[in-house]
Structures are given as C-alpha cells and as structure tokens.
Amino acid sequence: MDVENLAITYRTVYGTLKALNGVNLTVGEGESVALVGESGCGKSTLGLAIVRLLPLNASYSAGRLMLDGKDVATMSNREVVRMRGSTAFMIFQDPLNTLNPVKRVDVQMLEAIHSRARHTNAPFSEGEARKEAVKKLEDVRMPDPESIITRYPHQLSGGQIQRVVIAMGLVMRPKLMIADEPTSALDVTVQAQVLKLMRELQREYRMSIIFITHDINVAYSICDRMVVMYAGEVVEMGEAGHITRNALHPYSQALIASVPRTTKDQGRLTSISGSAANMLSPPSGCRFHPRCPYAMEICSSKSPPETEKDGALVRCFLHGGNTS
C-alpha cells in the first residue's frame, strides 16, 4: 500500500476540518506498521480512508492512496466492494458494537465466507463453509469453537468477540489487515493474548498489518515500524525499536517519556503541556509548535518538510529542512 501526500477533509457545521494533511506512508507485503498518536490525530481517519469507509462529509481532497496498484479515492463502487475484505480488512475497537447483535456468530461467519465465494466466483456449500468457520476459529485459538459459533455476540466476552472478528478477517484472506485499537477496550491479560495472536497470525498468513493505537508499548510489542502522527500529519516514521530508543521529534520523545516504567523510579510523571490541536484551525507552520519545548521562530511560520535522518523520517526543523 502506498500513500502519497494524502489529504482528507471533512465538511462540518463548524467549517472545514483538515483531518489529514500531506501523509506519506508505504506498507509493503508482510510488514507490520503501527500508527501511534493521541486521540484525534487522524490515525483512525487514515485507516478508514484506506478502505473507503469515511463518513459522507469526508473527501479525499489531495494526494493518492494506492492499494495494490489502484487509487482507492478514485475506485468505482464495484471495485471498492471487491477490495474490501480481499485486499484490506479492518477491525474495530469496541467489541460490544463490532458484531451484529441480532445474528448468531455462525450466520455472520457464513456471510463472510459466502461473500468471498461470490467475489472470487468460487463454489459455496454451507457444510464446507461451516467447517471452514470452525477451523478459522481454531486458528484464532478460540477454545471450544463448536459451541461459540452457535452463540449470539452478547453472550461472548470482549476477547472472544475480537477473536471472532479476526477470524472473519482471516476468512476474507486480506493482504492488509488494519486494526483500529482492537485491544483498548480489553483488560490487560486479554490484551496480551490478542496481541500475541495477531503476531503469530501475521507470520503465518504473511499479512501486512497496520496497527492503530495510542499506546506506545503495544505498538512496540507488535510492530516492526512505527509511524507517529500528530494533528493529521506524520511527524516521525521509522523502525520501532529505533524510535523508542532514540526518538527524534519532540512529540515522539514526549510520548515515550510519558509512559510510566515499572522498572525504575521515574519520579513525577511527565506530561505534554497544552491541549490537542484544533483541527478546524490548526496552528500555523509546524502544528506542534505551541506545545513544543524546543520551538524556534521558524516553527510558527513554516511547516517543516519530511527529512531523512538516521534511517528515520522526521518532520521537524530541529533535524533539517531549515533552509532560510
């Protein structure tokens, strides 16, 4: 998947909201990338943009979003329907609402299998489909899949629901799996299990994963590459370990620093001063400058370009781009 200079804008009653601005991102086959940032930074928007599930008042105002060689923004409806599921699949945050509450799990899984069969012009038999559904549930390490499959979503726990959703995704055999904070609503032990599961599945199926989260620790544990976003822009991008050890952008540094460590006594917890940027009228120049402890004069007037440094991509005048 290749995102080039993508911009997404929303029309709202309060004005035009630039949710994404000049985003560049490439995800190759089998790669796992984490999108990290605080709420409202645009990471979910990017995820939805990839599968064209943005709300009606959003538009792809600039740039291209190439998925498997085709621009998502200009795809026809039929292509989009085919793309969803087979090329890219997305799972969501809140387990309570992710599955259709009025249909049983087996019905919903069969829907997915049937849909895939239709798109690939493959034969469909209910018996076979049922077996496949059970098998996929086994693949996601669901204990006792035979009985789970006859239940309704409200009878399952959060962790079980997410597994079912992942299984559904696997049914579709996507090349890219986008996970939008799938573990934020789960408690810590379940979260660890689901993460471990996703890592294993990714290796088994050779899927690319885009993992959207606000939690750096989770991002680090599951992904090779990390993309830090702030106010609709990519501010830093690079190899996960590299970034956590040696973050370049002030925002990334602040994010990492604010995570409490259980090992050593850190003293007071650090936090990032100020509040999130107003997306209707974002700060001029570098969008982070009002909250940046290292802000320079140029930061408020010009927007820093993406520069390469030490193998990572940074959008900050501290590390280059400052040609005056």
Next chain:
Amino acid sequence: MVSNFGLFVVRRAINAAVTLVLLIALVFVLLHVLVPSPVAMARIITGNPRATPAILASIIKANDLDAPLYIQFYNYLIGILHGNFGTDTLYHVPELQEMQAYLPVTLELVVVGQIIGVLIGLYTGAIAAANRNRAPDYGMKALYLTTWSAPIFLVGFIMQLVVAYWLNLLPATGVVDPTLIPPPAVTGAPIIDALLAQNWVYFWSAVQHLILPAFAIAVIGFGLVTRLGRASMIDALDRDYVKLAYMKGLSKGKVVWGTAFRNAMIPIITLVALLFAFSVGGAVIIEDVFAYHGMGFFTVNAIYNDDYTAVLAFTVITGIAVIVANFVADILYAVADPRVRLT
C-alpha cells in the same frame, strides 16, 4: 435457548396480567373518586336524572353499591373477567352485547391503519436516514411535522374533502354500501367475513370504504415512526458492525437493509405498541368523521347520550386491547433482539 424464551414469555404474560388488574383497579378508583356516593352512582346507573329515592334505593340494593369498596372491586373485576362490563344505561342490555357488533370493525380499521402507517413510516424514515440533511430528509421532516401537528379530525376532513368529495375516488362515509347484503358474521369484521364467504362485491365495497379512514389512522402514527425510524437508522448506520459488514464485502443494499435496518427496526416495535394506544384513541374521532360504525361511533353516541356505563366499558376494553398489543410487541421484540431474552 428455547426455555429462555419460554420463560420470557411467561414473565411477560404475568406482567401483562398484573397491569390489566391494575388498569381495572384504576378505572374503578377513578369511578369511585369522581362519583363518591352510592346515591350518585345509582343515579348514573339509571340514567334518569329524576329517579325517585325509592328507585335509587332499589338500585343500590341490586348492585351492592353500599358494600365496602374492596368487595365492589372484587365483583367488578370478576365481572369483567367473565365479560360482564355492566348494563347499558340506555338500552338496559349487557354492554358486551352492545359492543360486540362494533368491536371487530374498529379492530380491523385500527390494525390495517397501523400497518399502513408503520410501513410507510419505516420506508420514509429509512430514506430520510440515507439522505441525511439533504432534500428528501427535509421533505420528510416537513411532512411528518404537519401530519403530527394536525388534529386528527382535520386530517380526516381533508382526506374526505379532497378524495371523496372533490375527486370522487372513494366513498366518503360508512363501512360498506348499505344496500348490500352482509356475509355471515364469522369474525364480525366486514372485510375478513367477506373474504371468508368469498362475497367479492361486499369485499370490494368494504375495502373501498376502509381506505380513507385507514389512511387517516395511518397518518396519526406515520410521523412518529418516520422520526424514530430515521434516528434509529442513522444510529445503526454509524455502528461498527455496519462497517464490518462492508468489510465482509457485502454490497450496500445488503448492508443497509440486511444489517442496519434489521437492527434499527427493533426500537420501532416498542413504538408501534405505543402507537396502537394512540390509534385507538384516534379511531374514535376518525369514526365520527367518516361515519364509520365501529367502537368509536358507539362511544361518541354514548357521550352524547350520557351513557356512562358504555363509556366506561369502552375504556376498559380499550385498556385490555392495548395491554394485549403491548404483550405481543414485547414478544416480537424478544424475537427480533436476542439480547432481551435474558430479562
């Protein structure tokens, strides 16, 4: 799974029964609060404002009007459960006998009217939701605003005026062409009876006479259904499981109607039950406007003639009908939404 549902039905049935008893109690209490003394009560029963004390006394004796209230209530309750709604003040026959010719007619009208209203409302609601904040949405909003705000008799009058009198498309009043011979009364509802007897002339006439009043009844509820349908649909379309449905590669039609609509419909069921009560009330007026001889007509006559027993009987019957409708709605709700069966 099955027993879960069965338990649910039983629980709801008990609930309904309790509410029914309470309802009858309420009517009883209201009656006795507003008509405090046995003498006043007796006066009501005779319907004769100039009854002599002797007559009143005999009535008090005959109906146990000076017995303690709880005994009277017990008698009343038992009476109703046996179908005894009192004796008509005017005609001095059991109320049930008076009413039974009219009940099925009104039931037919209200049920048909409601179905029409709900179907149209669901459709317009879904359209409004799909076209949120665009022209069709605003159009629908204007429509349901006016239909909801207009008094029921106005709706009836306008329909009668335009369709029946000015355009001459449908008959203006009555249940059926009076010159026709009615089919044997199996259910008492004209259209059903005609269907059963395959009396097509009668059937067609009855249908023609039903359309306008039924649509008037539909108008009563249509606004609310549209409103709730739209809101419910918008809410459903926003949910993650709709996005997931798209992710499974389902087409827009399948997602909107098969997934979102299916979920959005659930709260409508409760609304429909509520509307049923509303529609029965509205039927009283509509039947007056269209001279449609059902329970409404019966009640209006009772009001004009100060026939208190009849009015009370009508009230109790309506209450029973509404409670039954709510019970059915509860069951349907549980069928539609599996989450509810645990309660």
Next chain:
Amino acid sequence: MARRPIRSSGQVALKTGSAAAETKDVKKGASFYLEYIRKDKPAFVGLLIIAAFMLFAIFEAIMQELANVIGQPDLGWMLLPTNPLALTFDLKLEPPSLADFPANILGTNFQGQSILSRVLYATPHDAAASVIVVGSAIVVGMFLGTAAGYYGGWVDEIMMRLTDAFLALPALVLAIAVAILIGGGFTALLYALMIIWWPTYARFFRAQALTLRNKAYVEASKLSGSNSFAILVKHIIPNSVDPIIAYATLDMGTVILTYAALAFLGIGVSSDYPEWGAESAAGLQFFPLQWWYSIMPGVVIAIVVVAFTLVGDRLQDLIGGRTTY
C-alpha cells in the same frame, strides 16, 4: 506493561477520586436556549408564533374577564376583527375571502359570524389548558417520580405499576372517561386532563433520580449530613428539570390536540364559547359544500401545534439523543 492512555490534553491523568472532579452538572440558562432556537429558522418562527399565541391569549383573557366583571360584553371582542357572538344572518356561510380583511379570511359560520373572530375568541382556553395541564403534570410528576426513583424499593414498584396502568390507556379514551364522570365545563375538562397527564413525567423524573442519585455530589452531600429531602431539593430536582423542557414544549402541543379532540366530541363545551374543536364539529353538517367551517379551525390548531413542535424538536436536538424518558 503498564498502559496509560495519553489523553488529548496531553496530560497523563491519574485516577483521583471522581468526587473532587465533578461538583455539579452544568446548567444552561434561558438566554442560551433562546440563542440556540434563533439559529434554526423554522424553530424561531415557531417561537414567535408561540409568543404571539400566548400574549394574545393573555390579553384576550383579561378582556373577557373584565367584560364579565364589569358587565360590558363589548370588551370581550375589542381585540377581535368582529364580534364573534353576534348574529348577523345576512352574511351566512361565506367562504374565505379577502373582503373585509381580516374578518373573513377564514370565512363565516352559519350564523354569519367570522370564523376568525370565533377562533381568536377561544384562544385563552387552549393557551390556559396547555400551560396548566403540562405545568401540573410536571409538578405532580416531579414529586412522585423523583421520590420513587430516589427511594426505590416498593415505593418505586408501586409507582411503576401505577404509571403502567395509566399509560396503557390512550390519553383520549381516558380523558373521555374522566371528563364524562366529572361533568361538563371547561374547568372540569382541565381537571380531567390534569388527572391523566402526569404519569409520563413521573416516569421521566424517576429515571433522572435513578441516574442522579449515584452522582458524586449527592454522595458528598449525604456524607456531610444533609437529609434526603434537602438532597432532593438541592441537587436532584434542579438537575432533572433541564431535559424535560424540550419534552414539555412538545407536550403543550399535544395537550392542545387532545383538548381539541375532546371539544370535537362535545366534551367540556359550553354553547357560548366557540372552542376550536367544537367549531370544527359544528361544521360537520355543512360539509362538504361549506367545507371551510370544519377545516379552518383545524388549520389554526395545526399551526399552533406546529409551532410548539418546531420549538420542542429544536430543544430536543440540544439535549442530544432521541426522545426518551
């Protein structure tokens, strides 16, 4: 792995006692509501209509009272285009026309009286009904509902069952039954409506009480020794009222509709007062040729109720969420 969500304020929020964080729910003042309504044009028009309706009703009511007290009937229709109670047989049943503006825009009835004048004359009753019935329903519902929600237990059970029974019956049917038992007349009709109107509000206040009684400031209040009654009055009730304002506005329209329906059936109507619903019913015998007699009063009712509905709808958008109680 310790997890700490990074809030949008950039602060890492430690879990402190929530009691310190919320002291009171924010209340919005009347000016805020006004401003909000103004932004939506239809709602604003509705508000103007309501204001005109109420103001006119008040003035007309004063005039009618004065007329009765002083014994000068003229005062009753000073504000109206023509005398609504006079008999001028030469103007029988004119259709709506622009002649003699504005007296004849709604036409005349079989006694030659301007329908507009008659409708305007009856305005005080409808205005009074909507305010009094809804007002009393709120007050009664507030006491009963809040108590039921706050204290819970069997008080609550009884209240729920009672309101269930009331709500099982259609408002119109119950109103007919009660009205016919009480007797005729306007005040009797008002009483009838007041008796049946409160259950919805009781339910609403109960729901509010249930939610609010768990709030932190209520706990704080209890700890500092306030008795239940004080808590109810100081905390729970003021915070319950805001959301019903929207519903109450809508409900005033509903009262007018029910009132008109009852008048249509002849309940609570006296022969010298041209109630809106009764006027419509009186026109039945002239239907369809002189259709305006039946239709026009209904149209006026519709306009007034639309106004209430527009404003109420708008307020409900403000509360957010859909109609629930």
